[in-house]
Amino acid sequence: MTQNIQTIEKLYAAAEGASLDLAGFLSCFAPDGYARNVPAGIDFRGEDIALVASGMAEAFPDVHREILHVDATDNLVVVELAIRGEHRGTLMTSAGPVPATGKRIDVPCCDVFHMKEGKVTAFHCYNAANILQEQLG
Template identity: 30%
Template structure:
């Protein structure tokens, strides 16, 4: 099971990098949950997986994820890496609305998945929001 789940999540990141929304949507189910940890926001249901990715692509249309490590144990998979993109869309963030800056960004992430029957049952997505914010907002506007 671990090997199949590892492959499934590798394929998810391939779909993310290809902006294959149909493939990403296929990871969701009625029982799916996605937690954006920096935002303390949980999405639930069949669109719980596609909606966060779609929102990210709306903000960073050229977004990519470089997976640096991926480990599977039973029904859990942990992926760690670097997300990159160009800020071309309005970002409704916990720090407020950030209008497009055209800035290139690079952010560390760690996603923890629990799978059931090839679908994502739960995803906890951790990323360095403060580091991202510092790249998108002028330095003097973000307190150190």
């Protein structure tokens, strides 16, 4: 359980806008692992998993994920968090690109990680896309 939490801490640190480390982010995943943006209905596999971190960092160069609560079992880690940052780049969405607005976001989110041997096999991100859209205008 502790190893799983350490993996998730490493994953979030690698996804920070100020210190983006895509190789470090990808290293947290099992070879057959994937990431799913649940509201958008998009799955990312293989090297494309890095788009989860790089896409947010491109749109919000100062992106920060404020961890509010973590709970873990032997094969599951659940994280309640807030995604924060200033919209200074183009945000790619399923509805099309959203140009920079200069507005700050504070979006509630719940991430669910399925784990095996200290690696992420599935990452389901339940972000409040409606709140993100409202905050960007």
